[in-house]
Amino acid sequence: MLQLNAQVCSYSSTMIQQKIKGIIFDLDGTLVSSELDFQLIRAQVGCPREQDLLEFIAQLPSPYMRQEAMNIVHQHEMLDAQNAQLLPGVSHCLKRLSDMQIPMAIVTRNFSRAAKLKIEQCNVPISLVLTRDDAPAKPDPSGLLDIAKQWQLSPPHCMYVGDYLYDIQAAHNAKMRSCLYVPEDMPHFASESHHIIRNFDELPELVKAFT
Template identity: 65%
Template sequence: MKTQIEAIKGVIFDLDGTLVSSELNFSLIKAQVGCPAEQDLLDYIEQLPSPYMREEAMNIVHQHELLDAQSAKLLPGVLEAVKALQAKNIPMAIVTRNFDKAATLKLQHNPLPIEMVLTRTEAPAKPDPSALLMIARQWSMPVDNVIYVGDYLYDIQAAHNANMRACLYAPDVTPGYAEQADFVIYAFDELVSLIDNYAEKVRVC
């Protein structure tokens, strides 16, 4: 866990369950592709023995993701927080395990002033840190100044794998792995306050 007090100058968000709602039923998807409940779905598909099997399994996942994209809605406080960060000239990006078409649909239906979006189509899926590091390089920003905000363990792991600070968004139930995050927020206005507070700490120091 990172303890430095560098200012937070860039924010990367997860998409599903963080910026927009998601009704993806992973238990059902895993059952349909034959993935054991305890195994990561994308890892399981990648390890299937033939290209045909991998393609068929991924087609099932794509169908679920595209259906989910039709009903996704912005979560409470997201638009206000993003606009507040935009007003502070904080660069923002999105890194999601969705595939590109589903992510595009979700953001078309729920527009946000965030142009940079990386999906598993463009970079290895979280908890691999590649997408986060690509964005930091694009911004020419040290990883110490970037925070990744997400709602799941993979988001925390991806942030720490990239040597970034991890902020867990837990609006309903605080999971056991929350203690692994550097910060936990329960509403999006807390994110804006967090970034303001770190700017103040840096100025004071």
């Protein structure tokens, strides 16, 4: 199923007529599996449920407290990386997009060591990767815009593919197309995304429809 949502904001209606010339992917839950237990991590660092974990850590009052909290997050991320697996259909999809000469990159909220381990271990054939060590974390659009600049593409010609609200928000903040990957239950924020794919076979077809 390809879905083009009716709920697009004003800049989007112009933007979605643009060709898709580059694709940026989220990592966890999109290209590779992730079992990060954010509830447990929040409890261990004392982060309230409604607050963003990275923002909470950044505003802790001392460097020592920030480092202690970040060490806990790093431990969870490295353990998660060791167990990560490529998600179904990803390999074939990336091959097809590569054959179509679509440049691809990854922007993730992971820290760099965990991202590197996941990508190597799962043989993800994408070398242009930005983590939260390289650019402010999503939903900040900086990482996405950095990639578009490297490709010399205008943001509306790029699409960001992810599985979470932050991914859609980052795409919107960058004025890029958003594509939500929803393999299971439709989340409440799905209507915010320009496109929805239920499996990775749909992605090359979506790109073809806009090239």
